[in-house]
Amino acid sequence: MEMTHAKAAHAKSAFASNLPFPPQYGSELLVICRGRGVWLEDKSGKKYLDFAGGIAVNALGYGRADLAKTAMKQMRRLSHISNLFTTEPALALARAMLAQGPFKFSSVFFGNSGTEANEAALKYARLHSLRTKGPGHEKFLCFSGAFHGRTLGSLSCTPSPKYQDPYLPLIPGVVVATYNDPRALARTLTEEFAGVIVEVIQGEGGLAGMTPEFARALNEACARTGAILIADEVQTGMARTGTFYASEGAGLKPDIITLAKPLGGGLPLSAVLIPEKVNALIHLGDHGTTFGGGPVTTAVAGKVWEKVSRPEFVQHVREMGILLEQRLQRIKAAHPEKVGELRGKGLLRGFEYVGGEVKDFLDNLRTRGMLALRSGANVVRIAPPLIITGREIETGINLIEEALR
Ligand SMILES: Cc1ncc(COP(=O)(O)O)c(C=O)c1O
CATH class of the missing domain: 3.40.640.10 (Type I PLP-dependent aspartate aminotransferase-like (Major domain))
Structure with missing residues (x-):
């Protein structure tokens, strides 16, 4: 999907540059303004399904x-x-x-x-x-x-x-x-x-x-x-x-x-x-x-x-983890040239990305409205808020499939 000029300008405006931070985090960063559940919104109003969870921090989701x-x-x-x-x-x-x-x-x-x-x-x-x-x-x-x-x-x-x-x-x-x-x-x-x-x-x-x-x-x-x-x-x-x-x-x-x-x-x-x-x-x-x-x-x-710590909460994570694993297996079978070994457990999962640079794949996901993480040299890591539902997992899997295609 080609981005229109207006869309590209819109997306660009959500980034901050000339950052007043040491360069260790990069020279340009997306400005995230708010969140609700497993969704985030940037400065331009664009929404993202969050499969990164603030790097496995936001277990209960946003806007609590x-x-x-x-x-x-x-x-x-x-x-x-x-x-x-x-x-x-x-x-x-x-x-x-x-x-x-x-x-x-x-x-x-x-x-x-x-x-x-x-x-x-x-x-x-x-x-x-x-x-x-x-x-x-x-x-x-x-x-x-x-x-x-x-x-x-x-x-x-x-x-x-x-x-x-x-x-x-x-x-x-x-x-x-x-x-x-x-x-x-x-x-x-x-x-x-x-x-x-x-x-x-x-x-x-x-x-x-x-x-x-x-x-x-x-x-x-x-x-x-x-x-x-x-x-x-x-x-x-x-x-x-x-x-x-x-x-x-x-x-x-x-x-x-x-x-x-x-x-x-x-x-x-x-x-x-x-x-x-x-x-x-x-x-x-x-x-x-x-x-x-x-x-x-x-x-x-x-x-x-x-x-x-409630047993039913831990059980929910286990069930969502199994669903995520099944969907990742399906993706791997459909895209063996891009998806290598599956890794992880529960809602800390990922796959070896063998179709190029992980960074490019994550950028691709981001433009489609989804955030995920890298782990090691070539693993795409998924660590969503633990309150994620089956429907939200399906939405994320569809976005990953689109990005792989
Ligand atoms: C396993 C593990 N230990 C320690 C740390 C460091 O935590 P912090 O960044 O809060 O100092 C991290 C952060 O990613 C981690 O994943």
């Missing part, structure tokens, strides 16, 4: 009056108080999180972003090894294809030259092993390691998924060496993959789970779920943050948690 009301009420009552105090919303959220099965945790540390949660988890693993085994056990193990964030600790466990090279040297003592290779894991992990950090589905790493054999090997190797097993569920946690934690689906038994993206309903909030064996070793002043776990973000997150 319930979340806005909660935030406003809490803003008027108490917007911030330091961590020398606590608040009812923070207490209620942490208690709800600890009551959630199937894993057992003793406390919750609230931060503001995924990288901060991982940073804290790595620190707690070090603290645990130092206070139980003494010095000489401070190494970290991470895996090829991983993405754990941009602060120096998390970045050190994100073995991608593109992200790491401008910031060398990174923290010492980080070892990288091949993802999904139980033998490499057994060879590498020793008692010198404080912790292992791993994703169950590599959200930024081409949606590679953990095999049950690798999950078993991780459980065994960490139990054998005493290393703290950290599951980074920043992208996969809170029902995204069709189980509340992706670890459950994979058979992984983590000591620590980190959560972020969907937790705050679009507000910045992350969490580290801490087991008793670590919690018992933490002393006053060992870690902290100014804003993490403030009353407004935790009040909104309390509402998000209540909805997302």
